[in-house]
Amino acid sequence: MTQTLTAPATPPVRKGGGGARPPRSGSRRPGWTPWLYLAPALVVLAGLLVYPVYQLGLISVLEYTQAQVSGGEPTSFQGLGNYRQLFTDPQFWQVLTATVVFAALCVLSTLFVGCAFAVLLTRIRALPRLALLIASLGAWATPAITGSTVWMFLFDADFGPVNRLLGLGDFSWTYGRYSAFALVLLEVVWCSFPFVMVTVYAGIRAVPTEVLEAASLDGASQWRVWRSVLAPMLRPILLVVTIQSVIWDFKIFTQIYVMTDGGGIAGQNLVLNVYAYQQAFASSEYSLGAAIGVVMLLILLAVTLVYLRLMRRQGEEL
Amino acid sequence: MKLVHRPWRLAAEAFALLAAVVVAFPLYWMVLSAFKPAGEIQSDTPRPWTLAPSLDSFRRVFQQEEFGRYFLNSLFVAGSVVVLSALIAFLAATAVTRFKFRFRTTLLIMFLVAQMVPVEALTIPLFFQMRDFGLLNTLGALILPHLAFSLPFAIWMLRGFVKAVPEALEEAALIDGASRTRFLWQILFPLVFPGLVATSVFSFISTWNDFLFAKSFIISDTSQSTLPMALLLFFKPEENDWGGIMAASTVMTVPVLVFFVLVQRRLVSGLGGAVKD
Numbered sequence: 069m070t071q072t073l074t075a076p077a078t079p080p081v082r083k084g085g086g087g088a089r090p091p092r093s094g095s096r097r098p099g100w101t102p103w104l105y106l107a108p109a110l111v112v113l114a115g116l117l118v119y120p121v122y123q124l125g126l127i128s129v130l131e132y133t134q135a136q137v138s139g140g141e142p143t144s145f146q147g148l149g150n151y152r153q154l155f156t157d158p159q160f161w162q163v164l165t166a167t168v169v170f171a172a173l174c175v176l177s178t179l180f181v182g183c184a185f186a187v188l189l190t191r192i193r194a195l196p197r198l199a200l201l202i203a204s205l206g207a208w209a210t211p212a213i214t215g216s217t218v219w220m221f222l223f224d225a226d227f228g229p230v231n232r233l234l235g236l237g238d239f240s241w242t243y244g245r246y247s248a249f250a251l252v253l254l255e256v257v258w259c260s261f262p263f264v265m266v267t268v269y270a271g272i273r274a275v276p277t278e279v280l281e282a283a284s285l286d287g288a289s290q291w292r293v294w295r296s297v298l299a300p301m302l303r304p305i306l307l308v309v310t311i312q313s314v315i316w317d318f319k320i321f322t323q324i325y326v327m328t329d330g331g332g333i334a335g336q337n338l339v340l341n342v343y344a345y346q347q348a349f350a351s352s353e354y355s356l357g358a359a360i361g362v363v364m365l366l367i368l369l370a371v372t373l374v375y376l377r378l379m380r381r382q383g384e385e386l
Numbered sequence: 387m388k389l390v391h392r393p394w395r396l397a398a399e400a401f402a403l404l405a406a407v408v409v410a411f412p413l414y415w416m417v418l419s420a421f422k423p424a425g426e427i428q429s430d431t432p433r434p435w436t437l438a439p440s441l442d443s444f445r446r447v448f449q450q451e452e453f454g455r456y457f458l459n460s461l462f463v464a465g466s467v468v469v470l471s472a473l474i475a476f477l478a479a480t481a482v483t484r485f486k487f488r489f490r491t492t493l494l495i496m497f498l499v500a501q502m503v504p505v506e507a508l509t510i511p512l513f514f515q516m517r518d519f520g521l522l523n524t525l526g527a528l529i530l531p532h533l534a535f536s537l538p539f540a541i542w543m544l545r546g547f548v549k550a551v552p553e554a555l556e557e558a559a560l561i562d563g564a565s566r567t568r569f570l571w572q573i574l575f576p577l578v579f580p581g582l583v584a585t586s587v588f589s590f591i592s593t594w595n596d597f598l599f600a601k602s603f604i605i606s607d608t609s610q611s612t613l614p615m616a617l618l619l620f621f622k623p624e625e626n627d628w629g630g631i632m633a634a635s636t637v638m639t640v641p642v643l644v645f646f647v648l649v650q651r652r653l654v655s656g657l658g659g660a661v662k663d
Contacts, residue, residue, distance in 0.1 A: 101481075101485065101566065102481035102482070102484075102485035102487050102490075103481070103487075105477040105478060105480055105481035106477070106478050106481045106482075106493070108473075108474045108477060108478075109474050109475065109477065109478035109537055109541065110478075112474065112530075112533055112534050112537060113500060113534055113537060113538070115534075116512070116515075116530055116531055116533070116534030117500055117503060117508075117534045117535070117538075119511075119515070120508045120511040120512050120515060121503065121508065121511075123511030123514070123515065124507060124508060124510065124511045127510060127511060127514075137514075185402075185405065188398060188401065188402055188405075189402070191394075191395060191398045192395065192398050192399045192402050193395075193399065196399040196402040196403050196406070197402065199402065199403055199406040200402045200403075200405055200406040200409070202406070202410075203405075203406040203407075203409040203410035204406075204409055205646055205647075206409075206410060206413050206643060206646075207409050207410075207412070207413070208646070209591070209639070209642045209643050209645070209646040210412075210413065210639050210642070210643075211591070211594060211595035211614075211638055211639060211642060212595050212597065213595060213597045213614045213617060213638075214416070214617070214635035214636075214638050214639050215412070217617065217631050217632075217635050218412045218413070218415065218416045218632070218635060219412060221415070221416075221419065221628055221631070221632065222411075222412060222415060224628070226428075226430070227427060227428060227429060227430075227432060227628060228432070229415065229432045229434065232430075232431065232432060258409065258412065315501070315502055318504075319504045319505070319506060321506045321597075321598055322595070322597045322598070325597070325598075326597075341504065341506045341507070344506070344507060344510075345506065345509065345598070348509070348510045349509075349602060354510055357510050358507075358510050358511070360507070361504065361506075361507030361508070361510065362507075364504045364507050365503065365504060365507060368502040368503070368504060369499065369502065371502065372498065372499050372502045375498075376495065376498065
């Protein structure tokens with residue numbers, strides 16, 4: 069079943085296709101055509117993605133502060149000095165841990181809510197389904213920055229409705245470290261579960277209904293159907309949404325920056341991305357910021373390699 | 387679904403409606419607060435309705451210097467990125483799905499890896515690059531990086547749509563004497579168009595929402611600023627102007643909502659197509 073979901077490009081028999089036809093019309097003599105089509109994309113990516121990545125690595129091994137930027141002093145090669153400085157700084161490790169734990173919690177919550185709602189959508193009639201879909205699309209469409217401002221206002225100590233509703237008085241959510249992270253987490257889940265929900269819902273609908281009916285007739289419980297029938301069939305889709313969520317949540321910037329005003333009191337809510345930004349643009353320590361960027365890049369690269377391996381193992385065709 | 391017992395389904399539907407209300411509540415509160423008169427916003431007992439809707443907050447937003455200009459700037463940047471990335475990604479996706487050539491798989495993996503690059507980490511080198519290009523404080527400094535960052539995902543997603551167009555169609559067109567270019571633009575392009583729309587949602591949103599580049603690359607010439615900067619002006623150290631913030635947030639959210647509503651059907655089916663592939 070996984071095969072038909074993941075690789076419809078290689079069905080055994082094709083409608084109306086004779087067996088003797090060459091596999092791809094373009095494959096006979098593509099020549100330069102594909103490269104011509106690829107040229108604009110490659111130029112843009114080389115100039116604005118590959119080159120900056122190279123520059124990022126370069127800056128991270130130089131001494132690059134305000135003095136060098138304004139051209140007053142020559143840049144000097146530092147080797148791994150910036151990294152040494154970074155790795156001996158306890159704050160870096162604290163921020164790294166916070167980023168990993170926070171991203172993991174965001175991903176788990178997002179996936180749970182997204183999948184639960186996707187299953188829910190398949191169980192209900194059109195009207196409530198439409199209501200939930202529209203509300204979710206609204207949350208999805210909301211820009212990160214306006215989402216952040218709205219959630220801040222909802223949880224505002226003086227004028228927000230949530231504290232009134234919960235009877236919390238003038239409790240400030242952004243004052244404490246964990247409550248601030250919790251607030252950002254709620255916003256992140258709110259704006260990112262719809263992607264998971266819609267994608268998984270589309271995936272469930274692609275599962276033949278006979279399979280589900282057969283499972284129900286055999287007396288399988290809801291949870292059992294999800295565990296033993298849907299989840300295995302949806303594995304490729306779940307993989308995609310998991311990896312996308314990991315990447316998005318690990319790189320989180322706007323929500324933390326806006327909601328905790330640049331990383332919280334004394335930097336208690338910093339995550340790597342905000343930390344790098346503050347080092348570079350607030351303290352003019354461009355090389356340190358770049359070194360943090362390189363660390364992030366390597367971590368995300370590792371995640372990507374895991375993803376590729378899993379995809380390969382499932383026999384998905386690129 | 388007929389197998390689900392009725393009381394169960396009713397409970398599920400009630401829960402779904404409740405969930406919809408909770409999910410929609412922040413947006414409702416945003417719009418509501420934007421229309422509330424100042425006294426009701428700065429109130430210890432916020433009410434979920436207002437009896438005296440007012441346009442004061444919107445007036446403050448639009449009277450703020452150049453707000454309209456920020457809005458147009460945002461629209462221009464997002465529009466340029468959407469159109470350019472759709473065209474470029476369409477060509478690239480065609481190349482990697484319709485042809486077999488050396489390094490094809492390598493390229494695909496590179497597109498995938500490129501999606502993982504933390505955009506924010508590249509702010510530092512891009513800042514210097516834009517300075518060297520003389521693009522700092524121009525909209526080009528926003529368009530170019532966003533174009534680059536939206537391309538890998540767009541290509542990756544469009545692949546499925548291009549693949550879905552039967553090969554037989556291409557052969558028929560070529561046999562009928564159509565050139566490859568003609569096939570590309572007159573046959574393939576219209577067929578892939580729904581996919582392009584679904585893809586463009588992502589590039590539109592990521593560009594429209596951008597906060598970091600807008601903050602970092604437009605530093606001294608505020609006539610080139612985009613909406614997020616206008617929004618931040620209402621945050622004040624003494625007392626945040628929540629009415630203004632909510633009104634500006636509403637103005638910033640509405641275009642994305644409209645865009646979403648327009649394409650939502652294609653988005654849902656498009657995502658289905660992309661992930662099934």
